[in-house]
Amino acid sequence: MLLRVSRAGLEPGEPGQFFMLSPPGRVLPRPMSLCLALPGELGFLLDPIGPGTRALAALETGDELDVLGPLGNGFRLDVERPLLVGGGIGIAPLPYLAERLGGAPALLGFRSAEHAEAAALLPGAEVVVEPEYVTERLEPGHGVLACGPEPMLRAVAALAPGAQLAWEAPMACGYGACYGCAVEIGGTLRRLCVEGPVLAAADVAAPLAREEAA
Amino acid sequence: MILNASGCLDALTAPGVARSLDAFVTKTVTPLLRAGNPPTRIAETDAGMLNSIGLQNPGIDRFCADALPRLRELGVPLWVSVGGFAAADYAELCARLDGEPGIAALELNVSCPNVASPVDATEEIVRAARAVTAKPLYTKLSPSAPDVAAAAEAAAAAGTDGLSVVNTLRGLALDERTLRPVVASGTGGYSGPALRPVALAAVFACHRATGLPIVGMGGVESGRHALDLIAAGASAVALGTVLFRDPSAPGRIRAELAAEAAARGFADPLAARGVAHEESAAPLPPSTKTPAKTP
Ligand SMILES: Cc1cc2nc3c(=O)[nH]c(=O)nc-3n(C[C@H](O)[C@H](O)[C@H](O)COP(=O)(O)OP(=O)(O)OC[C@H]3O[C@@H](n4cnc5c(N)ncnc54)[C@H](O)[C@@H]3O)c2cc1C
Ligand SMILES: Cc1cc2nc3c(=O)[nH]c(=O)nc-3n(C[C@H](O)[C@H](O)[C@H](O)COP(=O)(O)O)c2cc1C
Ligand code: FES
Numbered sequence: 101m102l103l104r105v106s107r108a109g110l111e112p113g114e115p116g117q118f119f120m121l122s123p124p125g126r127v128l129p130r131p132m133s134l135c136l137a138l139p140g141e142l143g144f145l146l147d148p149i150g151p152g153t154r155a156l157a158a159l160e161t162g163d164e165l166d167v168l169g170p171l172g173n174g175f176r177l178d179v180e181r182p183l184l185v186g187g188g189i190g191i192a193p194l195p196y197l198a199e200r201l202g203g204a205p206a207l208l209g210f211r212s213a214e215h216a217e218a219a220a221l222l223p224g225a226e227v228v229v230e231p232e233y234v235t236e237r238l239e240p241g242h243g244v245l246a247c248g249p250e251p252m253l254r255a256v257a258a259l260a261p262g263a264q265l266a267w268e269a270p271m272a273c274g275y276g277a278c279y280g281c282a283v284e285i286g287g288t289l290r291r292l293c294v295e296g297p298v299l300a301a302a303d304v305a306a307p308l309a310r311e312e313a314a
Numbered sequence: 315m316i317l318n319a320s321g322c323l324d325a326l327t328a329p330g331v332a333r334s335l336d337a338f339v340t341k342t343v344t345p346l347l348r349a350g351n352p353p354t355r356i357a358e359t360d361a362g363m364l365n366s367i368g369l370q371n372p373g374i375d376r377f378c379a380d381a382l383p384r385l386r387e388l389g390v391p392l393w394v395s396v397g398g399f400a401a402a403d404y405a406e407l408c409a410r411l412d413g414e415p416g417i418a419a420l421e422l423n424v425s426c427p428n429v430a431s432p433v434d435a436t437e438e439i440v441r442a443a444r445a446v447t448a449k450p451l452y453t454k455l456s457p458s459a460p461d462v463a464a465a466a467e468a469a470a471a472a473g474t475d476g477l478s479v480v481n482t483l484r485g486l487a488l489d490e491r492t493l494r495p496v497v498a499s500g501t502g503g504y505s506g507p508a509l510r511p512v513a514l515a516a517v518f519a520c521h522r523a524t525g526l527p528i529v530g531m532g533g534v535e536s537g538r539h540a541l542d543l544i545a546a547g548a549s550a551v552a553l554g555t556v557l558f559r560d561p562s563a564p565g566r567i568r569a570e571l572a573a574e575a576a577a578r579g580f581a582d583p584l585a586a587r588g589v590a591h592e593e594s595a596a597p598l599p600p601s602t603k604t605p606a607k608t609p
Contacts, residue, residue: 122559127506128358129559150490152358168561272356272363273558276327279341279367280356289349289370294327 103144112137113170115197116266116298120274122166123155131271133193147189171274172297175264179243185234187248195221209234257301266298316564319531319554320395334564338390342397342423347373357487357496362506364485366499374410386416397423401442412447420449425456425481436465440472454478462516463523476527480516506555509533514546521547537570545590
């Protein structure tokens with residue numbers, strides 16, 4: 101579902117950056133990518149998979165919500181022949197990214213036709229549904245900007261070493277305070293909310309190579 | 315006085331938040347670099363969260379060379395938290411930091427939930443640290459010590475200047491679907507609202523046992539929570555988990571604390587220090603035996 105909040109002084113930031121949204125009644129905020137920068141509003145695409153996202157999905161018009169952001173880095177926009185690749189809820193940052201790029205082709209993968217309804221946010225996108233995977237349609241020669249589940253990102257990194265990939269990790273704070281979001285970047289554990297969430301494919305290729313060697 | 319709880323703020327990535335504190339406490343520094351625990355490191359639970367960061371830090375050499383000079387420039391009083399696995403580690407760390415300017419206090423983390431810390435170890439660690447530094451020493455106690463007052467007395471006898479009360483409790487969360495631990499290392503440190511009554515009881519016991527200055531912490535989310543800790547005996551309050559949801563908490567809680575204290579007739583929040591130990595200001599009316607009359 102799409103959650104729209106009044107901007108109330110919040111800047112949309114760069115595509116790929118995220119916001120921490122505090123669901124009522126929960127101890128920790130939840131990271132969400134900006135999906136749409138609407139006039140006077142920010143839009144978040146959310147998949148209600150657990151207590152936090154369900155509490156966000158249950159908000160009603162007029163309810164107040166604490167929002168912190170934009171946080172982290174975003175996608176670099178100076179890419180030639182950009183191609184947006186998204187999987188599942190990972191398509192969330194792509195509509196705003198497409199807008200800021202002035203339009204770009206998109207290739208989206210979903211688990212089922214039902215989940216694929218969210219593709220309506222990116223008119224004209226090429227959509228594949230499992231058992232077919234986006235990586236089967238990925239053609240060389242594009243500047244790939246991708247967001248999706250970890251196996252998809254690893255497969256994209258292997259095919260497009262120049263790609264920019266937006267990763268996920270559980271986050272308690274989103275602003276570097278807790279060290280909870282550490283992931284292996286360039287061979288060491290680093291905070292994804294500070295170094296990412298967008299990483300160069302090359303930075304995550306190192307642990308991949310190590311795993312293969314092990 | 316409002317501080318952050320160790321490990322709950324990085325002043326170098328969030329200098330504005332650090333400047334809103336009366337003192338900044340660093341994440342625990344150990345003698346050698348620690349890469350930290352593998353992910354997943356955190357999980358939200360009922361009334362709190364678990365963390366298993368594994369004391370990720372650059373080690374004392376790189377801390378002194380890289381972080382310390384930049385932390386000094388913030389212009390906020392600086393407390394350095396130190397941790398190790400033997401009394402000699404603490405002695406080494408404190409001796410090293412004793413020579414560094416711009417450090418207001420040292421906090422001895424003898425209570426990481428993944429390191430056992432019996433009372434005699436606490437005493438030995440504080441003694442070893444005391445021998446090598448004149449800087450104010452705060453000993454951070456675990457709420458799971460069988461007798462936190464005894465640990466506080468041991469630290470006092472060994473020469474600690476103050477206490478930080480409390481660290482996290484050990485907790486476990488299982489994944490809804492797989493019923494396996496969510497946090498990769500299995501258990502983690504449990505912090506947040508659930509810790510409040512535990513922290514209050516520990517501060518109450520430590521104040522009664524030692525009368526030392528106490529940095530109270532555990533689940534503080536509002537001025538009222540801070541005032542409770544002060545009434546139990548805290549002389550300062552530290553914010554941990556609440557900072558994750560609300561980086562503006564220091565200013566907000568400082569203002570709420572002043573208002574909560576004023577509403578109860580205290581000119582200053584610290585005027586309420588220890589009142590929980592005094593007899594109730596308005597004693598109950600006397601009760602006597604009196605014969606009943608039937609109509
Ligand atoms: C930078 C960043 C941007 C994000 N952007 C979005 C976004 O735009 N829209 C969105 O819906 N989500 C997004 N997420 C993911 C979202 O933050 C999590 O799904 C949310 O925190 C889960 O909280 P919860 O309490 O609902 O569920 P939890 O209780 O945390 O999780 C419920 C169950 O789902 C599993 N789970 C947790 N996270 C995920 C996940 N990401 N994918 C699949 N399973 C998971 C857990 O293991 C658990 O079994 C983003 C995450 C990051 C780090
Ligand atoms: C993510 C996280 C990291 C922590 N790291 C440390 C640490 O390095 N050293 C330490 O003494 N305490 C550490 N703590 C414990 C806190 O300093 C504090 O004692 C505890 O969280 C209780 O306060 P709270 O309920 O307000 O969070 C950590 C807590 C959290 C949540
Ligand atoms: S989420 Fe807290 S450091 Fe990244």
